[in-house]
Amino acid sequence: MTMREEPRRETLAEVQRLLARARPDQLRRLLADIQAVQQMTNRDEHASPQRRVS
Numbered sequence: 001m002t003m004r005e006e007p008r009r010e011t012l013a014e015v016q017r018l019l020a021r022a023r024p025d026q027l028r029r030l031l032a033d034i035q036a037v038q039q040m041t042n043r044d045e046h047a048s049p050q051r052r053v054s
Contacts, residue, residue: 010018022030 019027
């Protein structure tokens with residue numbers, strides 16, 4: 001899979017159609033990718049905590 005400079009911009013209806021047509025293995029890979037990004041984001045937040053402005 002190639003990465004693009006700009007992220008794709010689908011409408012909600014388009015995303016719903018794509019998900020409805022997806023095979024179970026595609027959905028599992030999608031969920032695994034989402035979880036991996038969440039873990040990376042959580043690690044980054046814990047590594048460099050930012051102060052909140054009061």
